[in-house]
Amino acid sequence: MTAMPAPLPAADAHEWWRGAVIYQIYPRSFADSNGDGIGDLAGITAHLDYVAGLGVDAIWISPFFTSPMRDFGYDVADFCGVDPIFGTLADFDALVARAHGLGLKVLIDQVYSHSSDQHPWFKESRASRDNPKADWYVWADAKADGSPPTNWQSVFGGPAWTWDARRGQYYLHNFLRDQPDLNFHNRAVQDAALATAKFWLDRGVDGFRIDAINFSMHDPQLRDNPPAPDTGKPRTRSFDFQQHVYNQSHADIPLFLERFRALTDSYGGRFTVAEVGGPSPEAEMHAFTEGHGRLNSAYGFNFLYAETLTPELVEDAVSNWPAEQGLGWPSWAFENHDAPRALSRWIGADHRDAFARMKMLLLLSLRGNAILFQGEELGLTQVEIGFADLQDPEAIANWPLTLSRDGVRTPLPWAAEAPQLGFTTGKPWLPVGPDHAALAVDRQQADPESLLNLTRRLIALRHAQPALAAGSMSVTHAEGDLLIFERAGDGRTLRCAFNLGAGTLRLPWGEGTVLQSVNGATLAELPPFGAVILG
Template identity: 50%
Template sequence: MTDRQEWWRGAVIYQVYPRSFFDSNNDGIGDIPGVTAKMNYIASLGVDAIWLSPFFTSPMKDFGYDVSNYCDVDPIFGSLADFDELIASAHHHGLKVMIDQVLNHSSDQHPWFVESRSSHDNDKADWYVWADANPDGTVPNNWLSVFGGPAWHWDSRRRQYYLHNFLDSQPDLNFHHPDVIDALLDTVEFWLKRGVDGFRLDTANYYYHDIELRNNPPKDEVVEGSIGVRLDNPYAYQLHIYDKSRPENIAFLKRLRSLLDQYPNTTTVGEVGCDFALETMAAYTQGKDKLHMCYSFDLLTHDSSMIHIRNTMETIEAGLGDGWPCWSIGNHDVERVATRWGKNHDSVAKCKIYMAMLLTLRGSVCLYQGEELGLHEAKLAFEQLVDPFGINFWPEFKGRDGCRTPIPWKSEPLGGFTQSSAPWLPIAESQRPMAVNEQEGNRHSVLHAYRDFLHIRRSYPELRHGDIQFIYNDETTLTFLRSYHGKQLYVAINTAGQDTILPVEHKLTALTLPEAIHSGYIDGDTAILPPFSILLASVIT
């Protein structure tokens, strides 16, 4: 297979959350024409592809992750013609387009569910996961929703419970039914025929459930701060072995891959969230007959230590085989990196060094819109929240709205995002100094650092495709080699606010980095790393 056909290996994928990107018609909501209008900006970053968060027809109870029509654009975002124009514009700029596919569940307003809930004997009666109540009327088992409470909702029409891993308005589809598989793959092919280059698969390990509906066991130990664990959410107290990550999922992923193989140069990246995410990533991407890539939540936690980074990388490398990882340190579901890892102290410098770290690790990369500006988490009052997850768990959990506020294009009251006086989420006043127009004129800005480093990554195949070999780490320092076709790059990263001095066993020639990036240097057989700096050097053999 040629490099051109495997464009996704080492690719950098820019995640666009359309509601918050750019509002082209001034109704307060970002839209597809707004993304097209900013295509020059996206291309200028030096990324390879765009991932569009859902824009399908939806009642928007979970802002598009509750789909009521998989094959159309919701009017608030535009039309199919607008989407076709976006595809054409992206391809003209040399960018691939990936779209979110939410296959695990639909909206309760989807015609499939409307029919399914109408009776026990209609054509789609078993397209969703229905179960009788226990003799005392209680829920069928102990499964819990990610959004809090039981994962079962009573339906008075069918007089049964239906399964929902997320909101009760997001019923889970029954992947054990072959007609469901066929119908979902038809919706995937609909978009392939329109020219999309790939799919980001939402909750890719949730598709199948245990057909016997066995109870999940409790966790032996619940440690706050570990992957996905918040003690205010009872979901963290179970070991989720029966409600997700089922072995039957492998067969579906193979069917999905078989479909994509009929459309050359297309790809998939699956979102994997579970207790054994790294092992699941390996299982889902090995063998070149399932997913092309997966990413987990392992780098979306509050642990930014280089100990954690190295442990995560080495764990997946040890079990990955011929599979391929994709990494992300920010997305639409987690607190922004500048706040989560930067702690708002030297956050500009920290945003740059964590970006450099991410772009030098082995694998493909997803960058969330606004990370290239160093945006911090917006602070919202309870009455400003729209995210049902945040509303349910306030005040211990502030929800996801703080990372979803509109992109500030200009340092003006409405941020250049819209002319509407009522954007769907408030424009964060504290982010206005970080607007695109402000950073364009500052050669030392986070924006310029991203552009510069993305150009460096494209220039060195070692960074896009090479193997990785870790050398040293402590809490704040990480060093490793990237090797490809006989060439090696030495990478040393310092995420601390003081100098770090490291012995170097290799003969090195340091690369000259652009001024927006804090660079280390070599002094004899020593690497000198100033605060928040990176050293890139060619290994002389």
């Protein structure tokens, strides 16, 4: 077995992550090394030079753990194992070693809300009401008429409770019925979660992205959720008819996060970021990152499901994270493995190239960490997946009203002329995008003016300017199509202006030094989707 590095003393901790650019890798779709049509750890390792060449600080690898793949790795059957379709623990160790050799930090997911129903913990828990793990999951008796204990609904549709004849009780699952909820009110469950985190810390990981952490604790009194007001928007899931007051977001979650942070701090220089979903997640995000004893950062869905990108949306998002003592540090993502490609949501095909350049500069100019989803640097679009090719269980269950997550998870195009665009020599688990050949890595590598090469320059600019990486941010104009904000730090103030529309806008400035311009923007004028940073 590969020797594990000794934990670093806490005194060596440093905030490498503050202002970092993090590149998310979805393993199934990044690169396939063995021709089975599914990306794997060895495929990631073989292409880390490309990722390092972007100039990013870290990679975040979505789940590669042992799983029956009902939810493609977010249903974990062994939190300390690598699923054979992705490789072995030795492959993971090789990946970490190569990443560190290239100067990349490695973040991985931790899924604490639930496990797979195939996990040994759940198999033991469901066997009886008095076994050692009987209280490791959320069990409850039926109502007198045999119906579920509460009215809670699953994110993926239908009741959040499933009857289990072995126990003669219902178990809670906020997601698929194959994903029973762990009972994080139980100290032993918390201890087990911390032990799995320690396992990966000992293997050299530099931090964790914690999945759906606000679902990790429920209301022990099992009170019904109140109905949600009708906003007039279509509701495709039963989940959308409720205010989620009692099935998630319990006030004790931050107390567990303090235990988690104490563990990661004992290794020095580690980074923790929470995913926090919901229509108004800011209060929880602040609670999860408050002070110096909880998580380092959090990100919500401000941009991930937004139908349009507007100055008001940006102002609203960043205004919740002022540079105040004790307030946490934000992270931002415009795309991820669960959300449709931003270019397909926010702009028509006629303006897509220009918009992509402006969008990239905006993401890399915001105060906080910037999370790039694989292919975002290429300007990939959402792929239409026919029902016969669907893999996403949520999309299958709600067809055709729920937009498939498969469309953002399609294989990364490495080579325009290669079979399956260089992703695999076999049949890919999802079809490649029909318009992605023109956006392939090899074509963009050879074009100095490509979005890929612009992304490299913009990341380098962010690292070269302390005000962009970690300075304060103040929005001075957010109206119509014009967004203007200032970033200040290290004794320097930068003025950043963005045109989010297809018209031409005049700027009120008469002097300044242009540090970066896209789409022909100048000191005085922003062409359609133009953007400029002045120093």
